[in-house]
Amino acid sequence: MIKDDFLVKTPEGLYCAYGDFYLDPELPVQNAVISHAHGDHARAGNANVYATAFTKELMLLRYKKKAAKEFFIKGYKQEFSLNNVKLSFYPAGHILGSAMVLMEFDGARYLYTGDYKMQEDSTCEKIELPLADVLITESTFANPKVKHPDATGEIKKLNAISSNILLGVYGLGKAQRITALINEFCPTKEVHVHYSIFPIHQLYNRFDVNIGKYSLYNRKSLKQNGENQIYLIPPLTFNSYRRAVGVARVFASGWEYLQQGNDLSLYISDHVDWEDILNTISIVKPTEVWTLHGDGNHLKVFLKEKVRTKIL
Known part of the structure; x- marks a missing residue:
């Protein structure tokens, strides 16, 4: 059963109360699940950081001792639990070590994309999209007018x-x-x-x-x-x-x-464009789409007759 409050925006960032963790928090927190190493997603000062190996090394390179009190390194598709929520990372195709976060709770699957792309890129892991009931997608370029060239x-x-x-x-x-x-x-x-x-x-x-x-x-x-x-x-x-x-x-x-x-x-982008987002939805097959990191209004209008959409 989908929980409408599974993820909520707080001053610290996107919070999951059911697992007591934050996704890419904006302020230091106790439990931080980090999708990738870009500075607007991976910030210093968190106590416990769950991330891929490359994300850890980049954070250490950038923040030194302030990167985190403790790192918990997880491989792709390696399941781990935070309180009552089961999590696993999937390649996001954005940069090296970037991960989407699949969260499972009370029979529902929530996929947080972080930043992601579907174009070929030999310098990072190729994107893998699991099925999910709720797709929480970035909407940086979620506009029908945007088409990234080859x-x-x-x-x-x-x-x-x-x-x-x-x-x-x-x-x-x-x-x-x-x-x-x-x-x-x-x-x-x-x-x-x-x-x-x-x-x-x-x-x-x-x-x-x-x-x-x-x-x-x-x-x-x-x-x-x-x-x-x-x-x-x-x-x-x-x-x-x-x-x-x-x-x-x-x-x-x-x-x-x-x-x-x-x-x-x-025009070389490391984010999905409009068609890529629609393709992602067709692969993930969610019953709900939640948007963040950009303007989700175009998606909300486009999907209103097909999929429930919410802007976080």
Whole structure:
């Protein structure tokens, strides 16, 4: 039987009272189930953290001793219980170590997606979607107007630019995916990475993920080579280089506003688009869809005659 209050929004984050735990809490809590290592989902200061092995290592890299008092590492499909709720992680396809959280209680199955994607990505585990009675889905791009293009076609656009490129990327997940794509589809390009991204690349390598060739950026190497060098930089650094000359400016993102003013659009997203969400619903076969992390109104209107929908 589905509990309408199985998950509720609180100041600390999304809370399950039946299991006394939070999903990706926004403030420090006693029991935190973390879907993946991005900073808006994996925050410091929690007492007990339940996560995948990579998420733990990234949190330790970022937060050091403040990452958590204790980690409980769980593999995919490994069942564990928090009070009266049975949980298991399923690959979310978002970044390395990202997990959807399947929760079972009183005969009902609830699937919290966290962030997820269905596009191919050699740098993370492929998404697996279990059946569930309730789908709790992110709705970042839950708009019928949004259709993410094929990442291979997008990355090949870089081959048309011979000058050096300043390529804005998010440092975790996107940077590693872009590095792998450039190595595979842009053979004349050389990848240099910002010092803040370099240790994350190295962590991917330690987890035996092949992201291809790359080097730590140094100013001299790009000055001496005026063509076919790509420098991956985080958003804040990208914004500070607005007056850079002799280089092309590109930003890899699904957001249209981040393409404005650049020399080339590069629509590569690590989230599901509208059709992907509908495909997810068809696979999971929920009787209810709950939305969060974005605008769920389009889904609510679209599904109103088919599936009960709630915006968390």
